[in-house]
Amino acid sequence: QISQELAIANATELVNKTTENCFEKCLTSPYNSGNENCVDQCLAKYMKSWNTVSKAYIARIQQASTSGEI
Amino acid sequence: QISQELAIANATELVNKTTENCFEKCLTSPYNSGNENCVDQCLAKYMKSWNTVSKAYIARIQQASTSGEI
Amino acid sequence: QISQELAIANATELVNKTTENCFEKCLTSPYNSGNENCVDQCLAKYMKSWNTVSKAYIARIQQASTSGEI
Amino acid sequence: KELTTFIEAENSKQKVQMSIHNFTNTCFKQCVTSINGPDLDNNEEQCLANCVNRFLDTNIRIVKGLQSMQ
Amino acid sequence: KELTTFIEAENSKQKVQMSIHNFTNTCFKQCVTSINGPDLDNNEEQCLANCVNRFLDTNIRIVKGLQSMQ
Amino acid sequence: KELTTFIEAENSKQKVQMSIHNFTNTCFKQCVTSINGPDLDNNEEQCLANCVNRFLDTNIRIVKGLQSMQ
Numbered sequence: 001q002i003s004q005e006l007a008i009a010n011a012t013e014l015v016n017k018t019t020e021n022c023f024e025k026c027l028t029s030p031y032n033s034g035n036e037n038c039v040d041q042c043l044a045k046y047m048k049s050w051n052t053v054s055k056a057y058i059a060r061i062q063q064a065s066t067s068g069e070i
Numbered sequence: 071q072i073s074q075e076l077a078i079a080n081a082t083e084l085v086n087k088t089t090e091n092c093f094e095k096c097l098t099s100p101y102n103s104g105n106e107n108c109v110d111q112c113l114a115k116y117m118k119s120w121n122t123v124s125k126a127y128i129a130r131i132q133q134a135s136t137s138g139e140i
Numbered sequence: 141q142i143s144q145e146l147a148i149a150n151a152t153e154l155v156n157k158t159t160e161n162c163f164e165k166c167l168t169s170p171y172n173s174g175n176e177n178c179v180d181q182c183l184a185k186y187m188k189s190w191n192t193v194s195k196a197y198i199a200r201i202q203q204a205s206t207s208g209e210i
Numbered sequence: 211k212e213l214t215t216f217i218e219a220e221n222s223k224q225k226v227q228m229s230i231h232n233f234t235n236t237c238f239k240q241c242v243t244s245i246n247g248p249d250l251d252n253n254e255e256q257c258l259a260n261c262v263n264r265f266l267d268t269n270i271r272i273v274k275g276l277q278s279m280q
Numbered sequence: 281k282e283l284t285t286f287i288e289a290e291n292s293k294q295k296v297q298m299s300i301h302n303f304t305n306t307c308f309k310q311c312v313t314s315i316n317g318p319d320l321d322n323n324e325e326q327c328l329a330n331c332v333n334r335f336l337d338t339n340i341r342i343v344k345g346l347q348s349m350q
Numbered sequence: 351k352e353l354t355t356f357i358e359a360e361n362s363k364q365k366v367q368m369s370i371h372n373f374t375n376t377c378f379k380q381c382v383t384s385i386n387g388p389d390l391d392n393n394e395e396q397c398l399a400n401c402v403n404r405f406l407d408t409n410i411r412i413v414k415g416l417q418s419m420q
Contacts, residue, residue: 002357006364013371015276019269021378025385027268029240030253031260034267043275044388046378049398052390053374056399060406061366072217076224083231085346089339091238095245097338099310100323101330104337113345114248116238119258122250123234126259130266131226142287146294153301155416159409161308165315167408169380170393171400174407183415184318186308189328192320193304196329200336201296 018046088116158186237261307331377401 026038096108166178241257242250250258311327312320320328381397382390390398 002360006360006367009364010367010371011276013368015269015273017371017375018272018276019265021375022272023236023265023268025382027264029261030257031240031264034264036267036271038385039268039271040275041388042385043272045382045385045390045394046374047279048390049378049382049394050370050374052395052398053377053402054370056402057366057370057373057406060403072220076220076227079224080227080231081346083228085339085343087231087235088342088346089335091235092342093335093338095242097334099331100327101310101334104334106337106341108245109338109341110345111248112245113342115242115245115250115254116234117349118250119238119242119254120230120234122255122258123237123262124230126262127226127230127233127266130263142290146290146297149294150297150301151416153298155409155413157301157305158412158416159405161305162412163376163405163408165312167404169401170397171380171404174404176407176411178315179408179411180415181318182315183412185312185315185320185324186304187419188320189308189312189324190300190304192325192328193307193332194300196332197296197300197303197336200333 014050018043021046084120088113091116154190158183161186233262233265236265303332303335306335373402373405376405 022039022042025042026035092109092112095112096105162179162182165182166175237258241254241261307328311324311331377398381394381401
């Protein structure tokens with residue numbers, strides 16, 4: 001049950017951050033019209049960025065743990 | 071008592087956000103002088119914005135709930 | 141034990157804010173190279189700013205408390 | 211049982227309130243660019259309502275996009 | 281009873297600490313624009329102290345304004 | 351005892367997850383400047399990986415700097 005709560009917290013965080021970032025990149029004041037195409041591409045890019053960041057961070061943690069840094 | 075705690079949380083959030091936004095809009099580095107007139111007008115505009123946003127959001131929730139979207 | 145937890149919360153907050161601010165001031169996209177010299181100076185400036193802010197805030201609290209404002 | 215219903219109702223009311231705080235904060239920054247009086251002009255008012263609606267559109271689009279990825 | 285007093289004292293100390301973290305974060309961004317050594321110059325120092333005082337002025341003005349609306 | 355181990359493991363997994371959310375948010379803003387398709391180009395990909403590594407370098411440098419001040 002703890003794992004499930006954390007999964008929900010993670011999904012919520014992902015939805016919030018993606019919405020904020022894609023709203024910022026795809027829409028501009030005075031917000032007369034939407035841009036679904038941009039939002040879809042932005043979401044795809046965000047998910048790929050998440051993967052790239054994730055790999056770089058985990059590689060760094062493993063390297064530090066191998067070299068005895070942590 | 072729960073309702074009261076939530077009311078305090080809401081009031082605190084309102085004070086914090088208004089202070090941040092009106093500080094940002096009315097005062098500039100190196101902050102030699104204040105601008106109470108601007109702060110007063112900014113607060114009035116912020117409260118009106120809160121109402122406009124509130125109405126638009128609640129209209130949207132009701133519409134979604136009527137159309138069976140949620 | 142409460143005091144200790146608060147001390148940890150404070151230290152964590154300080155590390156996080158300093159890292160964010162000094163990353164922002166010292167490094168720029170596309171992040172090809174580091175700038176340890178700038179980070180060191182930025183940390184020194186941040187700690188001095190912390191002291192200046194701290195003094196100004198506490199002076200203000202004391203003044204308000206003396207004048208019976210709070 | 212009644213207490214649970216009461217707490218749930220308070221919780222969802224509180225979530226709506228906190229969303230309104232966040233939308234007002236984001237949309238005020240984008241739509242209210244100058245403080246030249248205590249009233250919102252028509253453009254600002256329209257921009258605020260649009261901003262909420264476009265933000266919610268983006269949020270819904272993102273959630274659907276993430277669901278279709280699973 | 282003593283424990284309650286102790287916890288309340290710790291709480292209010294902690295609130296002051298967290299405010300100092302927030303003020304330092306906001307005012308450092310606005311007042312310290314370049315990192316060209318480990319020391320604050322006089323302008324930066326003055327700007328930091330002004331920034332805290334103007335922020336507190338704004339906060340007090342907002343609270344009074346909100347109270348008068350009720 | 352097993353429960354404690356489980357909770358600790360979940361906690362540290364959760365911290366890594368939340369760090370990835372924060373890094374993605376920060377580095378996406380800095381490295382992905384235009385949305386012109388669903389894929390990251392090589393420059394963006396490289397910038398994202400660099401960004402994580404420079405942020406961690408800065409974090410480590412700051413922690414060491416703070417420790418040496420004590």
